[in-house]
Amino acid sequence: MKFLLVFDFDHTIVDENSDTWIVRCAPDQKLPNGLRSSCRPGRWTEYMGTVFVYLGDSGVQEDDMKRTMTAIPFTAGMVDLLGFIGKNKEFFDCIIVSDSNTVFIDWILKAADFHEVFDGVFTNPAAFSSTGYLTVRNFHAHRCPKCPKNLCKRKVLKEFLEKQLERGVTYTQIVYIGDGGNDLCPVMFLKKGDVAMPRHGYTLEKKISQLSRDFCPVECSVLVWSSAVEIMSYLKRLLKEN
Known part of the structure; x- marks a missing residue:
């Protein structure tokens, strides 16, 4: 049995939602309007890839992300x-x-x-690149x-x-x-x-x-x-x- x-x-x-929770790491805990409005229906994972690039460009480190996520x-x-x-x-x-x-x-x-x-x-599947950016792929x-x-x-x-x-x-x-x-x-x-x-x-x-x-x-x-x-x-x- x-x-x-x-x-x-x-x-x-x-x-x-873990994907929106991670925005707490962003500067002022929010995303630029242009990025927020760029998500297309059915392509959320691709959108999150661009969010992770923005976080990386903003200087957000792996430890910052981990600390934020484990507080969810x-x-x-x-x-x-x-x-x-x-x-x-x-x-x-x-x-x-x-x-x-x-x-x-x-x-x-x-x-x-x-x-x-x-x-x-x-x-x-997600992983950190050699440059320290989080990347994500379709399952x-x-x-x-x-x-x-x-x-x-x-x-x-x-x-x-x-x-x-x-x-x-x-x-x-x-x-x-x-x-x-x-x-x-x-x-x-x-x-x-x-x-x-x-x-x-x-x-x-x-x-x-x-x-x-x-x-x-x-x-x-x-x-x-x-x-x-x-x-x-x-x-x-x-x-x-x-």
């Missing part, structure tokens, strides 16, 4: 939830699928000692018309499950925990018996509700959460029932 927990990162594990707050109840998962790893495989980047997520998880909770982190290429150019979370989840199956690993249930519009595509992939857990008041909950109103409900069960303590309560019930 094994359950797969799939987490988004921004506004799910942490209570902010976790969502209410998330520290308790991740602690619970960490103590019950024999029952839970746990992955992150995020539109953030490897550097930010690695810093944040290691600073809070949660990196060993997760069996995989699927996000945009992969895909053909999904519903997702941003750099990341289709459904494709990531599907490929992860296929690789696990090759290793002889199957899951009693998949629990998907997220908040954003780009979490709808993987939620639509979930089957009856799986659970989608959208954060209350955020885009994913609204999009799932709209689907139901359009008589195109998702196949999986839907449980809305406001605090990660509610997610933990559900996982505890799962263990008791199984």
Whole structure:
């Protein structure tokens, strides 16, 4: 018996958007108007690349960025939830699928000692160049018309499950925990018996509700959460029932 927990990162594990939080490093903690308005739909990762160039040009160092990112707050109840998962790893495989980047997520998880909770982190690859500038690349290429150019979370989840199956690993249930519009595509992939857990008041909950109103409900069960303590309560019930 094994359950797969799939987490988004921004506004799910942490209570902010890590990409906009990093602007606190910028001069006067804001970006020039021209840079802010340069982002094109579906090309957020490319935009963040230009933000990182601006930060580098402004003299922002790696240590400054790390200090800022590790101060980002976790969502209410998330520290308790991740602690619970960490103590019950024999029952839970746990992955992150995020539109953030490897550097930010690695810093944040290691600073809070949660990196060993997760069996995989699927996000945009980032690294510091020889000149000390942070660079970021698209996670992969895909053909999904519903997702941003750099990341289709459904494709990531599907490929992860296929690789696990090759290793002889199957899951009693998949629990998907997220908040954003780009979490709808993987939620639509979930089957009856799986659970989608959208954060209350955020885009994913609204999009799932709209689907139901359009008589195109998702196949999986839907449980809305406001605090990660509610997610933990559900996982505890799962263990008791199984």
